[in-house]
Amino acid sequence: MHRPLACLLAASAAALVAGACEAPTAAGAKLGPLVALDSLRTADGADLPCCTVDTAGARATLVGGTLSFRARTTFADAVITPVGPADSACMNAVDGVLNGITGVVTMPDGSTYIEIPCHIGTYSLALTQQLDLANGRSETTEIVVSSGTYTWKRDTLSLAVTAGLPTTATMTADTIAVSAAGHTYKLQAVASY
DSSP, rough: OOOHHHHHHHHTTOOOOOTTTTTOTTTTTTOOOOOEEEEEETTTTSSSSSEEEEEEEEEEEEEEEEEEEOOOOOOOEEEEEEEEEEEEEGGGSSSSEETTTTEEEOOTTTTEEEEOSOSSSEEEEEEEEEEETTTOOOOEEEEEEEEEEEEEEEEEEEEEEEESSSEEEEEEEEEEEEEETTEEEEEEEEOOO
């Protein structure tokens, strides 16, 4: 079995607890609706594809990744909207102009910020790697680096990890930078709503 690229990259910076890079297996876990999705643009300052690592007869290259945000699955504080009940944590007032394609709000003064439609929910940081095997075959796999819950308010994203590597995030303009095990992944805002 090949080690995920995220683990290979992180292993050079810090010792990993066994299984830390395994995908979480919450049997029967219910996910809320996808409220925002961000696509990986760079890793450790290098544009994708990047960060090739050779190991055990395979060459692993980071080719993509996503930071997904999901709304809560249940809520006691529903708000009635024209399209039906909604979680009050997903009722945001936007002061500027929201670009529905990127999820970025442009304020009257020209400044921008990423709008995550819900103030709380769950998140998952996943990297996509391409494995070029010694036998000439190639396969693509997705590795969940970190998952848990998030809280968001303008320009502030806090991640509470429940599975995977300890992870922090910062937001600027249309980019979210996520740090895990000494590596920084920059993601470009892409709306899913």
